[in-house]
Amino acid sequence: MTHLQGPERAHYVQGMFARISGHYDVMNRLMTGGRDLAWRRDVIRLANLGPDARLLDVATGTGDILIEALKQHPDVQTVGSDFTFEMMTRGKPKAGAEHIAWNTADALHLPFPDESFDAVTSGFGVRNFIDREQAFREQRRVLKPGGRVICLEISKPPKNLLRPFFLFFFNKIVPFVGGLISGQRDAYTYLPQSVNEFLTPDELKIIMERAGLREVTYKRLMMSTVAIHVGRK
Numbered sequence: 630m631t632h633l634q635g636p637e638r639a640h641y642v643q644g645m646f647a648r649i650s651g652h653y654d655v656m657n658r659l660m661t662g663g664r665d666l667a668w669r670r671d672v673i674r675l676a677n678l679g680p681d682a683r684l685l686d687v688a689t690g691t692g693d694i695l696i697e698a699l700k701q702h703p704d705v706q707t708v709g710s711d712f713t714f715e716m717m718t719r720g721k722p723k724a725g726a727e728h729i730a731w732n733t734a735d736a737l738h739l740p741f742p743d744e745s746f747d748a749v750t751s752g753f754g755v756r757n758f759i760d761r762e763q764a765f766r767e768q769r770r771v772l773k774p775g776g777r778v779i780c781l782e783i784s785k786p787p788k789n790l791l792r793p794f795f796l797f798f799f800n801k802i803v804p805f806v807g808g809l810i811s812g813q814r815d816a817y818t819y820l821p822q823s824v825n826e827f828l829t830p831d832e833l834k835i836i837m838e839r840a841g842l843r844e845v846t847y848k849r850l851m852m853s854t855v856a857i858h859v860g861r862k
């Protein structure tokens with residue numbers, strides 16, 4: 630997969646998420662030990678949503694970030710956007726998802742007018758994008774002045790004593806368990822490949838700044854293997 634570039638890579642990613650959509654949530658819980666739920670709560674707190682805010686979640690998948698947003702702020706207007714229809718189909722019947730407006734779109738070309746959202750979130754989406762700076766430029770474009778972009782993502786494992794354990798976990802355990810649960814082992818070799826290619830929190834911060842976001846900060850989670858970045862327009 631790593632040899633694929635540009636639209637071919639995007640096409641591969643889309644097909645892979647379509648195939649694993651039925652097992653995605655359960656794998657998420659297993660791989661993070663359920664911690665992803667707490668991270669999503671953090672993402673919404675950091676979005677700092679006011680009354681009747683409009684929130685866009687890019688690469689929303691099965692919609693868990695927006696379901697969390699609606700729990701914290703029942704009056705928030707939520708739009709979930711993803712280019713894999715099958716992932717969103719899995720999200721629609723979930724409890725709490727009935728108020729989400731679902732939208733099939735590529736994160737690199739969002740079909741929304743300028744300055745139409747108070748906050749834009751994404752969870753585990755950015756590492757899949759073939760042009761990350763363009764994705765953040767789009768998020769910035771649709772954001773109202775003063776609004777926030779919040780990005781939850783896996784980071785390149787830091788060079789410390791735990792690094793071999795993380796690499797073993799991502800490279801061996803995840804494909805094995807993912808294969809057992811979904812019968813799609815190749816799909817779960819994509820995750821370690823995309824993590825090995827992924828960025829340090831500082832590298833991601835620079836990309837967000839290049840896309841025009843300001844005051845970019847991040848917090849590290851899960852022994853620095855996950856980070857939440859926040860930037861402002």
Ligand SMILES: C[S@@+](CC[C@H](N)C(=O)[O-])C[C@H]1O[C@@H](n2cnc3c(N)ncnc32)[C@H](O)[C@@H]1O
Binds near residue numbers: 689690693694751757
């Ligand atoms: C790992 S899942 C994350 C789902 C969800 N945000 C979560 O937190 O669980 C990545 C999602 O990104 C979507 N995705 C990847 N590249 C995309 C793109 N260029 N445009 C829109 N969605 C994309 C995939 O379809 C998939 O649903």
